[in-house]
Amino acid sequence: MSPSVRVVIHLDEREKAALVLRNTQNLIDDLAGVEVGVVAHADGVEGLRTGSPRAPLMEYLAERGVRFVVCENAHRSRNLSEKDFPGFVETLSSARGTGRKIGRRVAVSAAVKRDGYLMRAERR
Numbered sequence: 001m002s003p004s005v006r007v008v009i010h011l012d013e014r015e016k017a018a019l020v021l022r023n024t025q026n027l028i029d030d031l032a033g034v035e036v037g038v039v040a041h042a043d044g045v046e047g048l049r050t051g052s053p054r055a056p057l058m059e060y061l062a063e064r065g066v067r068f069v070v071c072e073n074a075h076r077s078r079n080l081s082e083k084d085f086p087g088f089v090e091t092l093s094s095a096r097g098t099g100r101k102i103g104r105r106v107a108v109s110a111a112v113k114r115d116g117y118l119m120r121a122e123r124r
Helices: 014-030 042-048 055-063 072-077
Strands: 005-011 035-040 067-071 089-092 110-114 117-123
Touching (some): 005 042, 014 035, 014 042, 014 055, 042 072, 055 067, 072 089
Parallel strands (some): 005 035, 035 067, 067 089
Antiparallel strands (some): 005 117
């Protein structure tokens, strides 16, 4: 059975990482069956690094099924490697088209830029 709602949240500002993670937690706590992916690119990759104060919340969310993806181009331009991110964080060569790349066919029915990040959702 597929989830009733699929959400891909794009994070492109380091300063918004805590907000994005808290909103992601609220989303999965409040909406049964939601499937969520957090995609970081540009400066957003810095907000998902290993050892950050957000690491425990990221691990909790990953255990609850949230997928984390960082843009390889963004972390390479900052001289980072996959070792700079928790083991559950996936790396893709580009953040473009990520809805499909993270293994979901996300036909966007709503896109809202709010609080510095873009959230896209599809209801099935």
